Amino acid sequence: MLYYPMWIRPSRLLRVLSQRGGRVMGLDVGDRFVGVAVSDESNTVARGIKTLEKMIERKEFSRRAPNHPGGARRPLREKDINTFAKEFERLMKDNKVFAVVVGLPNHVDGSLSEQSRRTSRFVTKLLRYSPYMRRVPLYWQDESHSSQLARETLSSRGIRAATRQKKVLDAVSAEHILQRFLTRHAAS
Structure with missing residues (x-):
């Protein structure tokens, strides 16, 4: 069964949430991690807060491969969706979130990419297992170049490349996705 969350015009949503103190959450869904950002109480500024693991290492494999000099990573498996949803x-x-914005990685011409389809399937699965998420408006936002902008942001903040881990990058990417949504709909 498919779940369709409620929908409200984004500009109206931001006005209502600002009056009532609700926030908007932005998501950057990747293959292994989901970057999370939330807006401030006025819904004008986004801030990356966390990265959730979507894929985890399989425990039945050893940490390093015996014949590999640098070792090998453990194979990954998808995290239990119930655990992730909770x-x-x-x-x-x-974070008092009353709306969710999900970044959708489309091609330059606007058509859906394979990653867009995977993101959509994951969000549909999350809606199925998360009653709370079904009660809030869900929006899709183009996430073109969000990872590149995140790298530039981390670099401008003085964070060296060695410490720019994928987890941090995904949270900052979610921040850019949410900020783009907030900026686009604040004036309308």
């Missing part, structure tokens, strides 16, 4: 709902409730 973790996600807790994060939404703790």
Whole structure:
């Protein structure tokens, strides 16, 4: 069964949330991690807060391959969706989130990419297992170049390349996705 969350015009949503103190959450869904950002109470500024693991290492494999000089990573498996949904709902409730914006990586011509399809399938699955998320408006936002902007942002903040881990990058990417949504709909 497909779940369709409620929909409200974004500009109206931001006005209502600003009056009532609700926030908007932005997501950057990747293959292994989901970057999370939330808006401030006035819904004008986004801030990356966390990166949730979507994929985890399989425990039945050893940490390093015996014949490989640098070792090998453990194979990955998808995290239990119930566990992820509970973790996600807790994060939404703790931050008083009343709307979610998901970055969608489209091609330059606007057509859906394979990653867009994977993102859409993951969000649909999350909606199925998260009753709280089904009650809030869900929006899709083009996330073109968000990872590149995140790298530039981290570099401008003085964070060296060695410390720019994928987890940090995904949270900052989510910040850019949410900020683009907030900026686009604040004036309309």
